[in-house]
Amino acid sequence: MRAYKHPSIDDVTMEEIFHALSDPVRLGIVRQLHREGDQTCSALDGGRPKSTVSHHFRVLRDAGLVHTRVEGVTHMNALRRKELDERFPGLMTAVLG
Amino acid sequence: MRAYKHPSIDDVTMEEIFHALSDPVRLGIVRQLHREGDQTCSALDGGRPKSTVSHHFRVLRDAGLVHTRVEGVTHMNALRRKELDERFPGLMTAVLG
DNA sequence: GCGATAGTTCGTAAAATATCGAACTATGGA
DNA sequence: TCCATAGTTCGATATTTTACGAACTATCGC
Incomplete structure (x- = not known):
């Protein structure tokens, strides 16, 4: 794996975000990234x-x-916080708050 | 069916909310309830x-x-907007806005 | 080049979810 | 009481998702 593909922020949908966050493991990862900043995969594997x-x-x-x-x-890994805030104002604040 | 069971707002989890909203049909129902106010099931069946x-x-x-x-x-059917706003401030605003 | 480390990809099995028809229940009105 | 309407519940099937081992890839350091 040389480089990852990431969707353009404009192609991101709320529906897909909800699906991603509906799993406890993934919600935990996202919250930990928010609390502790960028981390490797293995630091987040639980x-x-x-x-x-x-x-x-x-x-x-x-x-x-x-x-x-x-x-x-x-x-x-990093949360795409800034982009997400622009695309869906208030969403990540509500999710992480 | 004489009466429905609804969870106490304190028992509601974000995870379950995300799961519910990760389906396009359900997200559509929630948004329509917000836009147009209380409605019957059949008005929302699409x-x-x-x-x-x-x-x-x-x-x-x-x-x-x-x-x-x-x-x-x-x-x-009615959105539990007020309760949700107290339990998860900003969440529904972000979802519906 | 040779390990060792970090992650990905593949294949498969198990669990959860979505969808729909058919039968059922509850209410209001003729 | 009988009928129509609104919605639920049940049962079956199809799809999606999860989980995990095994094999693979990429990078660093020796």
Whole structure:
């Protein structure tokens, strides 16, 4: 994997965001990213198998919630907070507050 | 059916709300209730079979988003907007805005 | 080049969800 | 009481989602 595909923020839909956040694992990841800032996948796996975690990150990326960048041998994840705030004002504040 | 069971607002979780709203039919129902005010189930069925619509209303009620009251032969649905606003400030505004 | 580490992808099995027809229930009105 | 209307419940099927092991890929350091 050389680079990840992330949807343009304009293509992100609320429906997909809700779907992504309807899973407790993913909601937990998003909240932890908010509280603690950017983190690698393994810092967020909660002891789950890698393939499971990888799946959840894919859903979060596809939904437009998380941006993943490759940093050497690790992959660093960030909430797309600023873009999301512009696209859906107040949503992430309500979700994370 | 004599009366519906609705969860106490304190038992409502964001996770369940997200699950309920992750379906396009249900998100549509919630938005229409917001735009047009209380409505019967059949006014919100969008041509779908009754059993399908009934299922979606059950999910919306169980998630704490919608309150249904019996009015004669029809069942009237209302967004639990005020309660939701107190429980999750800003959430419904973001969802509906 | 050779490990070691971090994650992805694939295949599959299990669980949850959506959809719909058919039968049922409750209410109001003729 | 009988009928029509509004909606629920049941049962079956099809689709989606989750979870996880195994095999694979990419990068770093030696």
